[in-house]
Amino acid sequence: MITWKRIKLENFSFPKIYDYKKEFIRLEEELPLGIRLDKIYDTVDKTKINWLNTSEGNGLGKEFISFVNEFYNSGVSLYLERNSLIEKPIVVEFNMDKENPTVVDKNIIVAEPNSQATIVFDYSTDEGVEAFHNGFTEIHAGENSSLTIIKVQRMNDISQNFDTNIAYVKGEGKVNWITAELGSQISGSNFTTFLDEVASESNLSSIYLGDGHRKMDLSYSMIHKGPRSISNIESRGALMDNAKKVFRGNLDFKRGSRLAKGGEEEYVLLLDPTVKSDSIPALLCEEDDVQGEHAASAGQINENQLFYLMSRGLSEREAKKLIIEGAFRPVIDRIPLEELKQIIDSEIERRLVNA
Amino acid sequence: MERKKTYIEDIDRGIYDIKNEFTYKYKADKGLTPEIVKEISKEKNEPKWMTDFRLKSLEIYNSMPIPTWGPDLSDLNIEDIVTYIRPDAEMKHSWDDVPEEIKKTFELLGLPQAERESLAGVGAQYDSEVVYHNIRKELVDQGVVYMDMETALIEYEDIVREYFMTLVPPTAHKFAALHGAVWSGGSFVYVPEGVDVDIPLQSYFRLNAPGAGQFEHTLIIVEKGSRLHFIEGCSAPKYKVNNLHAGCVELFVKENATLRYSTIENWSKNMYNLNTKRAVVDKNGTIEWVSGSFGSKVSMLYPMSILKGEGARSEFTGITFASQGQHLDTGTKVVHAAPYTTSTVNSKSISKDGGYAFYRGLLKVAPNAYGCKSTVSCESLMLDNKSKSDTLPIIELNNDNIDIGHEAKIGRISDEAIFYLMSRGISEEEAKAMIVRGFVEPITKELPLEYAVELNNLINIELEGTIG
Numbered sequence: 001m002i003t004w005k006r007i008k009l010e011n012f013s014f015p016k017i018y019d020y021k022k023e024f025i026r027l028e029e030e031l032p033l034g035i036r037l038d039k040i041y042d043t044v045d046k047t048k049i050n051w052l053n054t055s056e057g058n059g060l061g062k063e064f065i066s067f068v069n070e071f072y073n074s075g076v077s078l079y080l081e082r083n084s085l086i087e088k089p090i091v092v093e094f095n096m097d098k099e100n101p102t103v104v105d106k107n108i109i110v111a112e113p114n115s116q117a118t119i120v121f122d123y124s125t126d127e128g129v130e131a132f133h134n135g136f137t138e139i140h141a142g143e144n145s146s147l148t149i150i151k152v153q154r155m156n157d158i159s160q161n162f163d164t165n166i167a168y169v170k171g172e173g174k175v176n177w178i179t180a181e182l183g184s185q186i187s188g189s190n191f192t193t194f195l196d197e198v199a200s201e202s203n204l205s206s207i208y209l210g211d212g213h214r215k216m217d218l219s220y221s222m223i224h225k226g227p228r229s230i231s232n233i234e235s236r237g238a239l240m241d242n243a244k245k246v247f248r249g250n251l252d253f254k255r256g257s258r259l260a261k262g263g264e265e266e267y268v269l270l271l272d273p274t275v276k277s278d279s280i281p282a283l284l285c286e287e288d289d290v291q292g293e294h295a296a297s298a299g300q301i302n303e304n305q306l307f308y309l310m311s312r313g314l315s316e317r318e319a320k321k322l323i324i325e326g327a328f329r330p331v332i333d334r335i336p337l338e339e340l341k342q343i344i345d346s347e348i349e350r351r352l353v354n355a
Numbered sequence: 356m357e358r359k360k361t362y363i364e365d366i367d368r369g370i371y372d373i374k375n376e377f378t379y380k381y382k383a384d385k386g387l388t389p390e391i392v393k394e395i396s397k398e399k400n401e402p403k404w405m406t407d408f409r410l411k412s413l414e415i416y417n418s419m420p421i422p423t424w425g426p427d428l429s430d431l432n433i434e435d436i437v438t439y440i441r442p443d444a445e446m447k448h449s450w451d452d453v454p455e456e457i458k459k460t461f462e463l464l465g466l467p468q469a470e471r472e473s474l475a476g477v478g479a480q481y482d483s484e485v486v487y488h489n490i491r492k493e494l495v496d497q498g499v500v501y502m503d504m505e506t507a508l509i510e511y512e513d514i515v516r517e518y519f520m521t522l523v524p525p526t527a528h529k530f531a532a533l534h535g536a537v538w539s540g541g542s543f544v545y546v547p548e549g550v551d552v553d554i555p556l557q558s559y560f561r562l563n564a565p566g567a568g569q570f571e572h573t574l575i576i577v578e579k580g581s582r583l584h585f586i587e588g589c590s591a592p593k594y595k596v597n598n599l600h601a602g603c604v605e606l607f608v609k610e611n612a613t614l615r616y617s618t619i620e621n622w623s624k625n626m627y628n629l630n631t632k633r634a635v636v637d638k639n640g641t642i643e644w645v646s647g648s649f650g651s652k653v654s655m656l657y658p659m660s661i662l663k664g665e666g667a668r669s670e671f672t673g674i675t676f677a678s679q680g681q682h683l684d685t686g687t688k689v690v691h692a693a694p695y696t697t698s699t700v701n702s703k704s705i706s707k708d709g710g711y712a713f714y715r716g717l718l719k720v721a722p723n724a725y726g727c728k729s730t731v732s733c734e735s736l737m738l739d740n741k742s743k744s745d746t747l748p749i750i751e752l753n754n755d756n757i758d759i760g761h762e763a764k765i766g767r768i769s770d771e772a773i774f775y776l777m778s779r780g781i782s783e784e785e786a787k788a789m790i791v792r793g794f795v796e797p798i799t800k801e802l803p804l805e806y807a808v809e810l811n812n813l814i815n816i817e818l819e820g821t822i823g
Contacts, residue, residue, distance in 0.1 A: 239755075253765075255740060270755035273725065277753075283746040285765050288737035292765040296750060299758045 002063055006246045006278055007215040009186060014067055015132050017102045020074040024105075026091040034084030035117070040075035040106050057192045057221075059136065059164030064188075068106050068136035068164075075105035075135070080115035080145070089118040089150075089336045096124070096131035096155070107137040111145035111173070118148040118336055123155055125183075131159040133184075139167035141175050143197075148176040150335055154347055155184040157212050163189040171197035171226065178334050181208035181216060182347055192221040195229035195260070205331045206235040209324075210243025210275070211351050219248035222264075224257035224290070233264040236331065238324045240271035240352075246278040251294060255286040264294035269301055269324060321352040375456045375563050379482070383439035385566075389413060392536050395439045399505055399539070402512065412525040412535025419529040425715070426653045426682045431627050436599050437567045438537040440482040447487050457481050460561060476501045478558040480571055483539040494552060500545040501556055504572050507543035514545065518574055522605040522633045522661075530601045530629045534570050538603065541571035544585065546612075548578040555584040555617075560602070562590075562626075568599040575605070577612040577640075584615040589622055590650070597652070599627045606634035608642050610664065615643040617802065622650035624680055629655050638664030638693075645801045646673040647810065648685050657715065659688040662696035662724075669698045674798040674810075677710030677742070686716040686748075691724040691757075700731040703798055705791065707738035716748040718759070725756035733763040736794055 002012040031037060059065055076092055094103045109119065125131040133155065141147050147167075155161055161184040167175045177191050193202040204220055222231035233249050251262040268277055281294045301323050309319035325348060335341050381398055383391050392413050396406040421428055447453050453461075461479050476490030478501070485503035494501070500511065508515050525535035542558045562569045577583050589600070600622060608614045614634070622628055628651040634642040644658050660669035671687040689698040704712035714733050735744040746763045768790050776786035792799075792811060799807040 258740075270752065270757070273722070273754045273756065275753075275755055276751075279750040279752075279761070281748065281761070281763070283735075283763050283765055285735065285737060285744045286740065286742075288740045288742065288767040290766065292763075294746075294761075294763050296761040297759060298750070298752055300755055 002061070004188070004217060007186065007188075007217045007244060009188075009215075014134070015102065017071045017073055017104055018100065020094070020100045020103055022095065022100055024074055024092055024094050025076060026093060028088065032084065032086055034081035035086055036079040037090060038077050040072060040077050040108070056194060057166040059166055059190045059192060060162055060188050064134055064162055065136050065164055068104055068134060072104045072106040074103055075107045077107070078109045078117070078119065080111045080117055082112040083114045084112075085116045089120050091120045091122065091337065093122040094124070094133070095126070096129055096133070096159070097126040098129055101129055101131045103131070103133045103135070105135040107135070109137070109139045109147065109149075111141045111147050113143040113145060115142070116146045118150070120150040120152070120335070120337060120340065122152045122340060123161065125155045125159050127156060129156065129159070131155055133160070134162040135164065137163075137165045139165070139175060141167060141169045141173035143170045144172045145170075146174045148178070150178045152180045152182070152335070152340060152344065153184065153187065153189070154180075154182045154343070157183070157185055157214070159184045161187040161189070165189075165191045167193045167202065169193060169195050169197070169200040169202060172199045172201075174201040177202070177204040178331060179204070179206045180331070180335075180344060181206070181218065182344065185213065186215050188217045190219045190221075192223070193231065194223045195226050195231060195257075197226040197229075199228045199230070200226045201230040203232045204234070205334060207328045207331045208235075208237040208245065209348060209351060210237070210239040210245050211241050212243065213241070214243045216243075216245040217248075218245065219250075221250040221252065222262055223252045223254065224260040224262060225254045227256065227258040227260065229257055229260045231262045235266045236327050237267075238269040238271060238327070239275040239277055242274050244276040247280065247296075249281040249294065250284065251282070251292050252284040253287045253290045253292060257287050258289045260287070260290045262290070262292045266296040267327070268298045269327065270298060271301065271320065317353050321349060324348070324352060375460055378456075379440050379442055379564070381439075381441040383437060385435060385437050387413065387416070387433055387438060387533075387536070391438065395537060395539065398439070398441065401508065404516065405508065408520070409536050412532050415525045416529060416532035416536055419532055421529055425655050425684045428627070428653065431597055431599060433533070433599075435566060435596070437564065438570065439539055440564050440567055441484050442481045442486060448489055453487050457486055460563070461487070461559065476556040478503060478542045480540045480558065480560045482562060482564050482567060483569065485540050485542075490556070497550045498547040499550060499552060500543065502543055504538075504541040504543050504574065507574070511543070511545070514576070515543070515574065518576060518605065518607060519572075520603070520605070522607070522635055523603050523631050527631065531603065531631050534572070534601050534603045534631070537568070538570045538572045540569075541573045541602070544575040544583065546577045546581040546583050549580045551582045552584070553582075555586050557586040557588065559588045562598055562600065566596040566598065568601060571602045573602070573604040575614065576607045577609060577614045579609045580611045581609075582613045584617070587616070587618045589618070589620045597625055597627060598623075600630060600651075602630045604630070604632040606632075606642065608634060608636045608640040610638045610640060612637075613641040613643070615645065617645040619647045619802070620650055620654070620656075624650065624652050626651040627653050632656070632658040633661065634659070634669070635661045635663050636667040636669065639666040640664060641668045641670070644669070644671045644673070644687065646671070646685070647798070647802060648673070648675045648683050651683070652681060654683045654685055656685045657688050657717075659690070660698065661690045661692060662698065663692050665693045665695055667693060667696045671698075671700045671702070672798055672801045673702045674795055675702075675704040675712050675714070677704070677706040677712040679708040679710060682711040682713070684713040684715055686714050688717040689719070689729065691720045691727045691729065693724055695726040696724060697727065698729045701797065702733045703795060704735045704744060705738065705795070706735070706742035706744045709741040711743040713744075714746045714748070717751070718748065718761075719751045720753055720757055720759070722753045725754055728758045729760070731761040734794070735763075735765040736791065737765070737767055
């Protein structure tokens with residue numbers, strides 16, 4: 001039984017997990033040499049790659065991670081050899097329907113030095129299906145590698161979503177996270193990045209939209225261990241109706257992370273008097289020669305902007321939608337799939353205008 | 356260049372560390388039982404409702420767990436702490452009548468001099484009881500009451516009964532319950548409607564006995580349209596055993612009233628300072644907190660403002676200086692419970708020599724508190740990498756018509772700034788001290804003058820040769 005006080009997840013226990021029988025890897029062309037993408041069943045043999053010895057970080061909690069390790073029914077393992085590169089994004093998509101209502105995915109991505117890739121994970125549901133997702137994505141980014149991981153969650157309002165993401169970044173390696181949280185009744189997601197060596201880098205951009213009775217617990221951690229490591233968290237969200245969100249941002253400078261820099265910014269637009277918005281931005285520091293900064297702000301849509309748009313003949317809903325889209329746009333534009341961008345746009349439109 | 360290294364043990368805490376011989380008239384046994392609590396109440400000739408209140412608090416105390424979310428309190432054993440010590444002195448209203456030993460302590464701390472020069476009234480507490488209390492006659496004539504809690508409990512029983520521990524109920528947390536059971540001493544201030552007390556009142560709390568606890572209770576009621584500045588100073592000499600300070604401050608600020616509450620805590624580094632302070636502010640009232648935490652081994656101190664009336668305002672200015680062996684967990688809580696309330700939080704911390712400064716804050720906006728505004732700003736400066744500095748501000752918003760901003764920064768003194776100052780002919784040490792003084796300046800200017808001077812001296816002593 002699991003209880004999360006802030007989003008009132010009480011006495012939660014895991015549902016029965018069914019097999020996920022659909023294809024979830026979408027490949028439009030052959031993978032270049034040196035890149036191996038498999039379903040998790042023939043997983044990366046961690047013992048063969050000697051630098052994968054780390055397993056720090058609790059993500060959403062030990063219960064959620066060990067549940068994935070025990071009951072996973074899908075997921076990918078991606079192995080990038082030294083100097084390998086793939087330009088087109090790799091797409092992993094899960095669509096939960098009546099026959100396949102549960103996804104428990106375990107993903108491992110290993111990027112050897114100087115490799116580069118972009119991976120998109122898309123989680124969606126059919127209308128009316130009470131779906132359940134609990135995932136665990138583990139990333140090992142080698143020296144000077146560059147990975148971009150995009151997670152889009154647009155499940156329906158009666159589903160549950162839990163997702164843990166942990167990355168370990170070596171010297172001058174770089175992990176970029178882009179996350180869009182647009183759906184599900186209850187959603188808990190955690191992104192933890194260990195900046196383990198000199199000049200490791202990670203950037204996280206997140207957008208979220210809470211409407212209806214949605215409850216979200218979003219937690220982003222950057223753990224600086226390496227000197228000159230760099231991190232940046234940027235989160236933009238909008239809350240309406242009776243939605244509730246908890247934002248947790250942690251910048252943790254461990255001893256030895258000399259000259260590290262970390263920044264964290266959260267901005268949330270509050271659209272209805274009934275929303276609930278908690279923010280817990282923590283700044284932890286054991287090293288003096290670092291720069292850490294966080295800022296959180298919350299407020300309503302600027303009335304002047306709204307008035308201007310409405311004076312041009314837009315309805316209030318449309319005007320608000322435009323302003324929210326404007327706030328989300330920089331993050332959405334970073335998603336490299338035209339098709340997915342459009343899906344996100346129309347999803348936001350549906351929720352804001354047609355609600 | 357050879358650098359001087361100063362450590363905290365080397366610094367002469369001077370007047371703060373002068374110990375008096377430990378003499379007392381009555382001392383409770385160590386530990387905590389209903390018998391001891393009854394004994395304290397009997398010794399003080401309290402009305403029955405207070406004795407019952409103490410016993411009820413003791414029950415609550417025994418039923419509550421020790422908080423585990425903050426600093427480690429496992430070294431603190433209540434069984435080893437003497438909860439009540441009556442010093443060998445009666446309460447005096449004339450300074451000359453205070454016993455020589457005790458008088459000397461406070462004179463060294465500058466208390467009577469401060470009274471003559473710049474205060475409207477002074478109270479001095481030594482161990483568990485108040486030994487001296489005085490207030491200017493003009494204020495008495497206007498109906499201002501300033502006395503020790505024990506006397507107030509007899510002379511103003513109705514008022515005390517109406518307010519006592521209603522804002523910080525014994526159920527708030529374990530140490531509030533402990534306070535409810537064994538409280539002793541402290542000040543009672545009542546400012547009637549429309550009185551402007553233009554010079555500050557000051558209470559000074561001194562804990563002399565080793566292995567003892569101080570549990571003073573401060574109750575201040577500022578009626579409609581009145582104004583008051585209250586200063587609280589605390590210190591204790593260092594002993595090898597742990598001392599405990601679990602005081603309680605309850606402030607009631609009525610319509611259009613203003614209260615400024617300044618505290619300088621300079622407890623010795625064997626003190627557990629687990630103090631609870633709360634203020635409730637009515638319509639258009641203002642509470643201003645100025646809080647300096649320098650001493651103690653462990654501090655858990657989060658003054659709380661409850662903005663209950665429309666247009667109420669709170670302002671918090673705090674500085675925490677954590678040095679070797681200190682874990683200072685401080686911050687503030689603000690609850691916006693009414694429309695158009697505003698709050699400002701400005702907190703700074705410095706940690707050095709393995710000190711651990713933790714800012715822990717809460718900002719809560721209730722569903723009906725529309726139109727409220729708040730800004731929170733926290734800055735931390737670390738002077739070496741043996742130290743630690745954490746910031747954890749929690750923000751809970753329950754409506755949309757608000758304007759909230761929060762900022763926090765951490766870092767060290769930038770090399771460019773030092774280089775710039777050195778290029779102007781200032782030595783490296785002096786440049787660093789200048790920058791630190793500049794960092795705390797917005798806070799020091801809020802402190803009463805003698806404390807501001809003291810803080811600057813402290814920074815000079817503590818910084819000499821230690822950074823870089």
